[in-house]
Amino acid sequence: MATASPSVFLLMVNGQVESAQFPEYDDLYCKYCFVYGQDWAPTAGLEEGISQITSKSQDVRQALVWNFPIDVTFKSTNPYGWPQIVLSVYGPDVFGNDVVRGYGAVHVPFSPGRHKRTIPMFVPESTSKLQKFTSWFMGRRPEYTDPKVVAQGEGREALQKAVFSVHGLTSPRPLALGHIKGT
């Protein structure tokens, strides 16, 4: 083993954000990004991405299919801070403003192989009825300062009072290829 370069292990993730179930909404697109610990660094691939807009399928399932590929490789020295994929789904409201329809996060699977995950998506709700109305009216729904907070621990206590509503489910399908081998 070369002593000059530090040993790392690689985590290769590829997969796709397959589809979503948002019974109430249509024409949605999603963004993904990764949240990982200090010992992690992306080495290849895209850390974040934004998908195309998709419309509901016309069949009974009414699925919103993106099939949006994810392909990223991380290197790390420590399993602590295992990457999480954070998804946020946006779509137009009645007035055509893009508003957030859901946030969700899931850990990249720990074992190699195919995995299918279904993430419940949620959005913060307005704190009062009046605000709800104005936010609806103005097209400025409450949203996270940063979507990454859904995968982070800090500041959770501040959200205790917040109300969330679950709007739908997305199925990203990260396929992890753990490759624990020193280089």
Add this chain to the structure above:
Amino acid sequence: MNPREEKVKIITEEFIENDEDADMGRQKRNSKVRRQPRKKQPPTALPKEMVSEESHLGNQPEPVQEEPKTHLLSMTVRRGPRSLPPIPSTSRTGFAEFSMRGRMREKLQAARSKAESALLQEIPTPRPRRLRSPSKKELETEFGTEPGKEVESTQQEIDSRSYSRVKFRDSARKIKPKPQVPPGFPSPEEAYNFFTFSFDPEPEESEEKPKARHRAGTNQEEEEGEEEEPPARGRGKEMDEEELLNGDDAEDFLLGLDHMADDFVAVRPADYESIHDRLQMETEMFFIPSRQTVPTYKKLPENVQPRFLEDEGLYTGVRPEVARTNQNIMENRLLMQDPERRWFGDDGRILALPNPIKPFPSRRPVLTQEQSIKAELETLYKKAVKYVHSSQHMIRSGDHPGNFQLDIDISGLIFTHHPCFSREHVLAAKLAQLYDQYLARHQRNKAKFLTDKLQALRNAVQTGVDPEKPHSSLDTIQKTINEYKSEIRQTRKFRDAEQEKDRTLLKTIIKVWKEMKSLREFQRFTNTPLKLVLRKEKVDQKADEEAYEAEIQAEISELLEEHTEEYAQKMEEYRTSLHQWKAWRKAQRAKKKKRKQAAEDHPDNEIEEPHPEEDLVKPTPPEPTDRAVIEHEVRERAAQSRRRPWEPTLVPELSLAGSVTPSDQCPRAEVSRREDVKKRSVYLKVLFNNKEVSRTVSRPLGADFRVHFGQIFNLQIVNWPESLTLQVYETIGHSSPTLLAEVFLPIPETTVVTGRAPIEEVEFSSNQHVTLDHEGVGSGVPFSFEADGSNQLILMTSGKVSHSVAWAVGENGIPLIPPLSQQNIGFRSALKRADAISSIGTSGLTDMKKLAKWAAESKLDPNDPNNAPLMQLISVATSGESYVPDFFRLEQLQQEFNFVSDQELNRSKRFRLLHLRSQEVPEFRNYKQVPVYDREIMEKVFQDYEKRLRDRSVIETKEHIDTHRAIVAKYLQQVRESVINRFLIAKQYFLLADMIVEEEVPNISILGLSLFKLAEQKRPLRPRRKGRKKVTAQNLSDGDIKLLVNIVRAYDIPVRKLAMSKFQQPSKSSRMFSEKRAASPSTHSPTHNADYPLGQVLVRPFVEVSFQRTVCHTTTAEGPNPSWNEELELPFKAPNGDYSTASLQSVKDIVFINIFDEVLHDVLEDDRERGSGIHTRIERHWLGCVKIPFSTIYFQARIDGTFKIDIPPVLLGYNKERNMILERGFDSVRSLSEGSYITLFITIEPQLVPGESIREKFESQEDEKLLQATEKFQAECALKFPNRQCLTTVIDISGKTVFITRYLKPLNPPQELLNVYPNNLQATAELVARYVSLIPFLPDTVSFGGICDLWSTSDQFLDLLAGDEEEHAVLLCNYFLSLGKKAWLLMGNAIPEGPTAYVLTWEQGHYLIWNPCSGHFYGQFDTFCPLKNVGCLIGPDNIWFNIQRYDSPLRINFDVTKPKLWKSFFSRSLPYPGLSSVQPEELIYQRSDKAAAAELQDRIEKILKEKIMDWRPRHLTRWNRYCTSTLRHFLPLLEKSQGEDVEDDHRAELLKQLGDYRFSGFPLHMPYSEVKPLIDAVYSTGVHNINVPNVEFALAVYIHPYPKNVLSVWIYVASLIRNR
């Protein structure tokens, strides 16, 4: 993967493998491999394939080349290998002589001939396949088509059917002879094998092949041949590689490759592998352990019987449950894998820890899908349970509705002493007590018992000694006799003691009775009916005497025996000692002989000799004499302790038959005593668990001081009794009862039920002191029986309660006892096994000793974890302290799960790093990618951290130069740490707004506005201002943040003096020619000529912004009032890449905005060339700078305004005076303030959210009312003018809230300063302001991590020598107050500082605003005053908030007496309470050490010189000493004049002295804090940037010490260029 690739891979991997083997080894291996059965191949080949991806990386370039070559080789050479029997390997010593080719030929020849013969039989099989594409041919040969191939290849040589093949063969031939290198040389046989065997592209095929071949009935050799190929191939490959090294061969080889590539591509159908084959392969590859039970003997070492620890009584624990089959499989596997049987225990089972699984989950059950949350959260109604007792001993009413009953029978009370006792009573009580004792003793009659025992023992000895009993051995008899004897001795002693006691008791009784009788006679009345009768019992005197004598005799004989024994023992001892002594003596003598004469020795010997003789004789005589002595002794003792035979046995009998003298016959004192007794009555309270449950009736105290109650209390109880107490109360007459004593009753055992309980007596006593005025002796007071008062006695009230406590029996005969489970809830966990309780009874549970005893008796397994709590309990209890742990262990099994010891864990560098990082230690806060292995962590990672830890106590003077400042730095660091620790938690507190962006609650106006906006016409072309989005510093990285500096314009830049260019004429007169433009530096610049037709020498200023060592500059503008309007972008890098708020706040970097003058110099040396070229050199002269700390920008978000340029007091060659050409009278506006100004706009892109101050309340020592008032005041102010600063309370350095006016108090400035201008108040004020400004400025945000604004008092400030605006302002204000000025602290906003503190003073008729940090002062109407708005004024006794419409100092009235303009804190409704100041009484200044300052001065000079040399790495730096010394002389003058009005003289002097030089330089003035700012300041001037070859430098430093170690630093930097 197509077969070709596969093949390559196999080759390479083989190569790698073989490479490792030595040549010799290979030889051996080949033969070995050959003998291996065919089957083994797939398993070995397959895994290699998988790995090959990795391993062949290094060989990657080759495959393309190798591939055809191997094909070629195999093809050209392959001649009937099938039929060829492998030639046994023989070692060839002379192989080097053979050429490889030659040998190959030989083999080929032989092979060919054989193959040809075999060809005919095998030819039919391959036919159909050959019909496929020609490119396939080659490969197909491998699968058994060789024969056909062979035909071709035989022809090949003759007609060379295809060019390429020939080519290939040729190349192969050329290659072959090459590898003759001996060490890696293959044997000819290997080489042969390599060329003759076909390759298996896939293992499956090779699998298939043998089968097919078996069918065909091919012979054994073929298979063996197959086996050989992998190593052989590898060999060939290696050969090839070596080959390739040769250039021309390789080229040839490559040529062939191009053509061949196509030929070798095989297109084939997908490979199919039948399931059958696969299964077969798997069975070969995998080991499937059987499920059969493994016989025990296999699991144990030979000849070892299984040992079952559990049967031996050791605790083994419960093994985790594993299915039998799984266990079998595991055992089989282990046996196979690890023949040492390490995994098996003595009992032949796999070693296992006890089952760690808890029976109950400690986690809340997870909601299943079906159950709704509601079901889980359903409320149950539970009746409120009355909380009876706090302890856990409560009995649940639910399980046992029936109550339990405790019967307490209180029969009576007897006082053994009472204050009302007369003396007689005291004696009577004593007598009664003694009699009781006597009775008790009599009953036990211990003496009798012991006597009997003694007798029995004696008999035993007698019989034991009897020699007639032969059966037992002599030894044992002797032993038992000895034992008996010792027991006899013991018993005798006891008996004697007992008898003596009996006798003394009897004597005492008689004595007391006699005393009592005499007392009765003396006082002539009797109080007690006590009467003692001594009954004499007649005894048979003779028999008695005999018995007595016999006893004595026996005793004597025993004693004698003892003595003889003792004597014998002593004799023995004596003999041994004598022997020893003799030996010693001998040795001694021998020694002496050597030393002395033998004659001398002799007398010595004779003297010594008799001594031991005497000793020897002495023990013999005692025997006869002793007897008498012993007899005497025994008799005496007997007389003392025993009743003498002639004496009658006395039996005392106490009766109450006596008559008490009636009251009328008694003296007065006695009568009153009796009356007093009659008045008294006694009752008892029964307390159960410290609560009164009932009380007895009050009974009068009888004359005999006995009270009879005879009451039974049935206590219906719910709780397990903890305590049962009786309280004795005494009532005298009608007064309130007094508590005499408390009696604690034991709680009965469960076996004690009513009817069976004996009456017990419990003694009590009280410590009360009672003195009575009658006969009563009182209590706790001394009294005496003697007339003279001697022999005093002190008696306390005491008595006995006779009672019985028992559990009641219910109707059906069941005792009403609380059940066990309830009784011992406290110990329930400990005593899960109920047998403990059943064996020792409930009361034993509270008795630890008993419990321990039980535990020892029942032989609990102390290792059983089930018993652990019990054992712990016992160990704790028996160790003396009755400490029962009130905690329970959360993770009892932690030990088992610790995979490494703590020490080891701490030693691990990686763990340490991770730990430090998680603790957010500054050095490691953002440490990325902690390495995986310890060895990859460099030791130096910790160095800084460890150094810091070490240095915490040690003061490092090297960095700070000045010890005092080093101490201060340390102290600040410590304060900072403590403050940070304090607020760490508060900081991590997030608000909802931090996490979620949400629209604010809209009010009507916003709503209306937005509605209006909706209706508004869209105008896309109209630009609109958009608010910038704020970015929280969470996910930023390097390069994301930029600092934008927009330089707009500058005013009044100093202009060049004409004299500048006249250095060539080093005379004073040169300055006269101000209009002359002879050799102006810009002469040759055509623009200058064009721009300044008047010949006015102006400046060409440009601005350079440097930040974090990044430098940007604007273009050059012209004239003293330039306008650049340029935006400069500087990248910002946070320390350690940490963009958290805390880290950003502590950025200490400063933005330097330097203004330079660009000067062009003609460097053309030859005038004749002037026409053809321009050679100018650009020089830049520093004019001044503006410094803005990054923290200010960060907190202000943007800085926009006009700043005064900090211009050195002396700027040689530049004119600070106003230009002669006035620019349309604009100057008149600014006439009030001098200096140059620059307009700037600075911001950060993207906008960062500054950390918010702590939302926390601080403790305070202020009055609560005052604090409430401050809150109210602040709320009111904020309501009216939310933007104006209003301060009422501040936080002091210890983190306490302090009312702000406490900081203001007149404080004396240093006397030195006052002495300078004794008469000029204004000048003194300026001097004081200057002194204050010389104290270094250090923002709190930097020193305290931006957490809060801490105010230190003035003495702290002067000690620390660092502080921000508040501290400066407070100190200055205090000085002004002491100077007798009217001064206020002014809180407001200024540029660039933002919220800040200034000082306002009232001079005659006008107000002055002082900037405490710079020492400058401004008039109220000064437009260039940096103070932009005023929030409040603070005086020593009040706070005034600005409630005027405007807040600009220009537009407000500072008259605080007008309540309409200023809202005061203390008013009529809340008068000033006279708050004491937090400031010291007076400030004590120590004079600064001049010598230290001088030393510091030298060191700084040295450092700076070194730095300048460092900054000019490519140039020579010369120092002009002469100039330096001149400058050094000049600097003190500057200090004296505070940098004013010296320029002209200075210039003159300089010019005079340095006539030959062109000089540019300036003095810098700073307060001293550290060296780094000085270096930065020098660097920012860019003096070192001059690259003229013959430049010289001069640098002088002067430090002027002010009191209290305040240092004013002057640095004069100059560059000199010698004029030619």
